[in-house]
Amino acid sequence: MKTDSTNHPRAAVQDDSEQCQTNADHVEYVGMRVDGTPVVLKLTEHERLSPDRSLDLVRHSPAGFEWGYTGSGPAQLACALLLDYFDDESVAHQYYIQFRNEVVSQLACDGPADCWHLTGDDIEAALGEFQDHHALTPDGGVASTSLPANWSAVSRTDRTVFQRQDIDHYVVLGDGSDEWLLLLCAQGDRAYPAPLDHRTLPVENDPASAVQALVAESNDLVEPEEDI
Incomplete structure (x- = not known):
């Protein structure tokens, strides 16, 4: 067949x-x-x-x-x-x-x-x-310097996922009834993502600084490759 x-x-x-x-x-x-x-x-x-x-x-x-x-x-x-x-x-x-x-x-x-x-x-x-899940920058499509070049944001119907391109780290941004919930996750060899850290803040706050903090933490967790 x-x-x-x-x-x-x-x-x-x-x-x-x-x-x-x-x-x-x-x-x-x-x-x-x-x-x-x-x-x-x-x-x-x-x-x-x-x-x-x-x-x-x-x-x-x-x-x-x-x-x-x-x-x-x-x-x-x-x-x-x-x-x-x-x-x-x-x-x-x-x-x-x-x-x-x-x-x-x-x-x-x-x-x-x-x-x-x-x-x-x-x-x-x-x-x-x-094609329905096209990549977006964090500020809605205009090039941004707020995140490192190896991070991008993908729009979903109920959340935004900031995806690190060179390793399986993600920052998931979801809005609840009264606060933002941000999770830093690592996929690695696991069947399900492993939470590494999280932030919560009132929904009326701009979550950009919290996203940047988790992105920086992800960068700190990855050891740089040694020069040969």
């Missing part, structure tokens, strides 16, 4: 009856475990997908890829897939977290061939859905 790319990507990337075979007219990736090690192949090029190129863009998991949950290994795979398919660093950098959360976290090695398949059509369908 051929994958229907018009479906939601979480359903479209799985096909229990499909065997591990290539279609020369169509980009296709397949993932499997070899002696317990995650392996991702680009079938149309008959080559193994390496994390090396994506590690130059974001460094979540130098040890390699993973899938089936949200974490650093799946984040690296999401970035590598988008970078390989679109050959565009800006597209990969902007969308890999959403792609991890919506697509890579749902991949599973099952079916007769004990592998997962992801086609170019699946990737493009997922990216099409992400």
Whole structure:
């Protein structure tokens, strides 16, 4: 049965009856475990997908890829897939977290061939859905110097998430009935975010300074890479 790319990507990337075979007219990736090690192949090029190129863009998991949950290994795979398919660093950098959360976290090695398949059509369908969640700067679209360049803000229907681009740290800003609640979280290898710190302040207050304080704390928690 051929994958229907018009479906939601979480359903479209799985096909229990499909065997591990290539279609020369169509980009296709397949993932499997070899002696317990995650392996991702680009079938149309008959080559193994390496994390090396994506590690130059974001460094979540130098040890390699993973899938089936949200974490650093799946984040690296999401970035590598988008970078390989679109050959565009800006597209990969902007969308890999959403792609991890919506697509890579749902991949599973099952079916007769004990592998997962992801086609170019699946990737493009997922990216099409992400257009509704476009990136915004904290002040509503005008370039801002209030946060470091490696942070951006993504608008959601009920909250704003300030996302660090080079590591899985987030500041979640939500408004309750009478106060702002701000959480600094780290995803890492966990299935769910781990709260690192939080702030609360009256809802009539401008939360910008509290966001900046949590962003600074995130920066302090990350050890700089040593010069070799």
